[in-house]
Amino acid sequence: MSTDVCVTSDAPLALELINVTKDFGGLRAVNNVSLKVRAGERRAIIGPNGAGKTTLFNLITGQFPVTSGKILLFGRDITRLPMHKRIALGMGRTYQITRIFPELTVEENVILAIQGLRPLKFDMFRPLRRHRDVQEKAHELMENLGISDKAKVKARELSYGDQRQLEIALAMASDPKVLLLDEPAAGLSPAERVTIANLIRRLPKSLTLVLIEHDMDLALGLVDQVACLHFGECIADETPDCIRANEMIQQIYLGGE
Amino acid sequence: MASWWKYGVIVLLLIAAALVPQALPTFWISIATEVLIYGLLAMSVNFLGGYGGLVSLGHAGLFGISAYTVGYLVTRMGVNHYVAFLAGILLTLAVGAIFGGVAIRATGIYFLMITYAEGMVVWGLAYRWAKVTGAENGIRGITRPELFTKGWQYYYVVLVIFVLTIYLMWRVLNSSFGLTLRGIRECEPRMAALGYNVQVHKFLGYMWSAFFAGIAGGLYAYYNRFVSPSTVQLSVSSESVLMMVLGGVGTFFGPLLGSLIIIVGRNMISLYTARWPIIMGTIFVLTVLLAPKGIIGTLSAWWEQRKKVSAGVVEIVEASARKEVGAEGEVRVGTESQS
Numbered sequence: 226m227s228t229d230v231c232v233t234s235d236a237p238l239a240l241e242l243i244n245v246t247k248d249f250g251g252l253r254a255v256n257n258v259s260l261k262v263r264a265g266e267r268r269a270i271i272g273p274n275g276a277g278k279t280t281l282f283n284l285i286t287g288q289f290p291v292t293s294g295k296i297l298l299f300g301r302d303i304t305r306l307p308m309h310k311r312i313a314l315g316m317g318r319t320y321q322i323t324r325i326f327p328e329l330t331v332e333e334n335v336i337l338a339i340q341g342l343r344p345l346k347f348d349m350f351r352p353l354r355r356h357r358d359v360q361e362k363a364h365e366l367m368e369n370l371g372i373s374d375k376a377k378v379k380a381r382e383l384s385y386g387d388q389r390q391l392e393i394a395l396a397m398a399s400d401p402k403v404l405l406l407d408e409p410a411a412g413l414s415p416a417e418r419v420t421i422a423n424l425i426r427r428l429p430k431s432l433t434l435v436l437i438e439h440d441m442d443l444a445l446g447l448v449d450q451v452a453c454l455h456f457g458e459c460i461a462d463e464t465p466d467c468i469r470a471n472e473m474i475q476q477i478y479l480g481g482e
Numbered sequence: 483m484a485s486w487w488k489y490g491v492i493v494l495l496l497i498a499a500a501l502v503p504q505a506l507p508t509f510w511i512s513i514a515t516e517v518l519i520y521g522l523l524a525m526s527v528n529f530l531g532g533y534g535g536l537v538s539l540g541h542a543g544l545f546g547i548s549a550y551t552v553g554y555l556v557t558r559m560g561v562n563h564y565v566a567f568l569a570g571i572l573l574t575l576a577v578g579a580i581f582g583g584v585a586i587r588a589t590g591i592y593f594l595m596i597t598y599a600e601g602m603v604v605w606g607l608a609y610r611w612a613k614v615t616g617a618e619n620g621i622r623g624i625t626r627p628e629l630f631t632k633g634w635q636y637y638y639v640v641l642v643i644f645v646l647t648i649y650l651m652w653r654v655l656n657s658s659f660g661l662t663l664r665g666i667r668e669c670e671p672r673m674a675a676l677g678y679n680v681q682v683h684k685f686l687g688y689m690w691s692a693f694f695a696g697i698a699g700g701l702y703a704y705y706n707r708f709v710s711p712s713t714v715q716l717s718v719s720s721e722s723v724l725m726m727v728l729g730g731v732g733t734f735f736g737p738l739l740g741s742l743i744i745i746v747g748r749n750m751i752s753l754y755t756a757r758w759p760i761i762m763g764t765i766f767v768l769t770v771l772l773a774p775k776g777i778i779g780t781l782s783a784w785w786e787q788r789k790k791v792s793a794g795v796v797e798i799v800e801a802s803a804r805k806e807v808g809a810e811g812e813v814r815v816g817t818e819s820q821s
């Protein structure tokens with residue numbers, strides 16, 4: 226890979242994948258992928274459908290074990306940790322297919338996400354509203370994501386666009402250091418895509434972001450560095466400008482659609 | 483944030499419950515006691531099934547362990563009543579820790595099957611471990627504490643313990659942990675991605691549920707003064723699930739209403755016919771087909787809908803009023819919004 230020209234930062238590594246491979250039976254969904262994401266970096270992972278992008282997230286978060294390879298978070302080997310422990314180390318993720326809590330209100334959804342990493346989740350007696358700090362944080366978060374007027378609405382009753390916002394709110398609720406967004410704009414209207422893009426731009430600079438996005442135009446405008454997966458292999462790891470100029474990738478996208 | 487009228491209804495129900503011994507003949511006091519006990523068992527099933535999404539078909543086993551423990555300790559060992567009652571709950575928790583530890587590894591239909599099997603284990607022990615359980619003869623002659631020997635006296639004991647227990651249950655369900663339980667029901671896979679160790683929370687939920695079932699079982703032993711394999715048989719488990727479904731899965735008082743309907747129905751109808759099981763089966767099928775949310779679930783869904791519609795009407799009226807004044811408020815219908 227000819228990445229040298231494009232690599233710039235020398236911040237510490239937030240996330241590192243070393244020769245990660247995943248087989249599903251006979252299918253090699255992720256093939257020997259190595260990836261370095263520096264702290265504070267905005268990184269996109271692009272690639273055609275079925276390239277193994279979501280699977281890569283599932284491996285990073287521990288949804289299922291790697292077949293081989295290693296995953297490091299801030300230098301620490303997390304390859305064998307269960308998901309909830311990886312999350313506790315400062316990871317948050319969203320899902321390509323929305324996974325919210327449909328029968329709970331938006332506020333309850335967010336509170337559930339906030340208390341996930343706090344010991345108060347074991348409080349079995351005090352009513353929820355007694356936890357002032359959690360309440361305040363929930364409202365701040367809903368405010369930020371523009372869903373605070375729907376606090377008392379059941380998640381199932383939200384429009385699809387608002388559900389996608391909630392999906393992101395859940396991942397951000399625990400103040401992760403590394404945020405993994407799996408096609409946050411999937412299925413949205415052009416106007417809603419702009420909302421999401423602006424939201425991503427407004428994220429704190431200290432946050433390390435890994436963004437899976439099928440839509441290259443959207444992804445390239447948001448990130449510092451882009452990895453491209455194709456049939457489970459990482460075929461490029463470059464800046465957006467290099468990616469735009471990379472004929473092989475343009476070929477895959479034009480031909481693969 | 484229950485509104486005031488809800489508290490009003492609860493107070494009225496409490497007064498009505500307190501007046502049962504004054505107002506009704508002995509037979510009905512006994513029925514009322516049974517409604518509370520089986521209602522509590524059904525509420526314990528609902529705690530785990532309705533709120534945690536883990537429907538158990540083995541709660542008669544937990545119920546029975548407590549009842550048998552009380553029976554054995556009181557009749558064979560002459561143990562103090564209060565100690566026996568506590569011992570029943572503790573043993574239920576101990577066995578529950580094993581049963582729960584196994585069952586929570588599964589979800590959905592598999593959880594149902596494992597708890598079913600665990601219930602059968604208890605039933606098998608009740609039937610076969612004659613030295614302790616008296617096999618099909620069961621354990622007879624369980625006495626009640628001295629002050630509470632009469633039916634109406636014991637009714638008050640049950641009522642007080644019932645109220646205290648469901649108050650505790652209410653608090654647990656409205657706490658952070660209660661929200662966690664509902665989260666597991668709604669989207670278990672997401673919970674781990676939010677940092678929850680789901681198994682731990684499921685286990686704690688199971689233990690609470692076992693605790694409530696254990697209380698119901700202890701109360702039952704003193705109420706019936708006789709325990710036998712029929713105390714722990716499958717139909718006790720399945721009936722508590724039916725009570726939950728009939729009243730409303732995941733509604734707090736639904737299982738109690740279900741218990742009222744089933745227990746009263748059984749006692750009235752069995753005066754005329756022996757076909758109660760058929761009738762109960764029919765009730766079950768009709769509920770699932772016609773009102774899958776159960777009685778309380780259906781009523782509250784209807785109520786929500788009504789509130790929403792009237793709120794929508796208000797909004798339209800306000801919006802058109804604004805239009806008349808020449809403002810540019812857009813007309814909104816229902817809760818849909820333009821964003």
Ligand SMILES: Nc1ncnc2c1ncn2[C@@H]1O[C@H](COP(=O)(O)OP(=O)(O)O)[C@@H](O)[C@H]1O
Nearest residue numbers: 249252254272273274275276277278279280281
């Ligand atoms: N849990 C799974 N079991 C079996 N095959 C899977 C599983 N998850 C993904 N795959 C397969 O792995 C390949 C990559 O899928 P995925 O990571 O979802 O692609 P992408 O997100 O890039 O569109 C696909 O061929 C998909 O069918």
Ligand SMILES: [Mg+2]
Nearest residue numbers: 278279280321
């Ligand atoms: Mg995908």
